[in-house]
Amino acid sequence: MFAILLTEGMDPFYQNIASFPTVFFTFFLLMSALYWLVAVLGFVDLDILDIDIPDADGELGVNSTSNLTNLDTLAGLMLRYGLNGVPVTIILSIMTLCGWLICYYMVHFLFQFVEPGFFRYMAGLPVLAFSLYVSVQLTAFIIKPLRPLFNKSQQQTVKYILGQSAIVRTSRVDGEFGEAVLEDGGAGLILKVRTRGGERFTKGDRVVLLEYSKERNSYSVISEEEFSK
Structure with a gap:
């Protein structure tokens, strides 16, 4: 099955994904796949890239006289395009995959009429810009029905897990x-946890969830x- 990936017939595919502009999305797609692999193994937080993006009717927490930080600007842009209410890692992964597919097929069908070199x-x-724009719109559309699931899940989770024991996975x-x-009778809940006073735990240690911080989206243990x- 995998032998087909090494045949000469796959050369145009590899040439496409490794050349501009598709290579832009190929790079981030590989980084996304690597991130999810490392996250599943427990070496990084699943929401390590998350930033505080308010709801559509919320505020960024700054006023007209304050200086916007880079994260404030990024959060504002994501909110403007409807990229909120879902973990940033999921948003970026979906956006990268959509952009890669769009760019790949545009190059595949259109660039056969373009000579290699400067004109390519x-x-x-414009192909890259168009792919980015459409991928943002598609991602906003895809995650829209997912927002209530994440919000409801988070609210219910906080209510019943405080005071319970969990096992360190990182x-x-x-x-x-x-x-x-946290064992819940199923696959288990993976929670972002933090310690107080310089305390430190290692993989396999048992901890108790004391308090939830909405600002940091984590539990004190x-x-x-x-x-x-």
């Missing part, structure tokens, strides 16, 4: 990094031993 790069710029848990798994005292 010039033609690639290589470490400290004040800046870490995830833990302590060891089971300390909780039992």
Whole structure:
């Protein structure tokens, strides 16, 4: 089955995905796949790229006299195009995949009439811009029905898991990094957790969920031993 990937018939495919403008999306698609692989193995947080994006009727937390940071600007742009209410990692993954597919097929069907070289790069710029724009619109459309699921799930989760024990799944848990798994009778809930006072846990340690921070989208934890005292 995989032998077909090494045949000469696949050369046009590889040439397409490795040349401009498709290579732009190919790079980010590979980074996305690598991220999800590493995240599943527990080396990084599943929502490591998440930023605070308000609801459609919310505010960015700045006023007209304040200086917007890069994250404020990015959050504003994402909110403007409807890219909110779902983890940023999922948004970027969907947008990258959509952009890659659009760009690939545009190059496949249109660039056969364009000579390689300078004119190919010039033609690639509008293709890249168009693919980015359409991928943003498609992503906003795809994630729209997903927002209520994430909001409802988060609200219900916070209510019943505080005070329960979880097992650290990442290589470490400290004040800046870490995830833990809470057994729920199914596949388990993967939660973003943080410690207080410089405490540190390692993979396999049992911790207790004390408090949820909406600003950081994480749970404060302590060891089971300390909780039992």
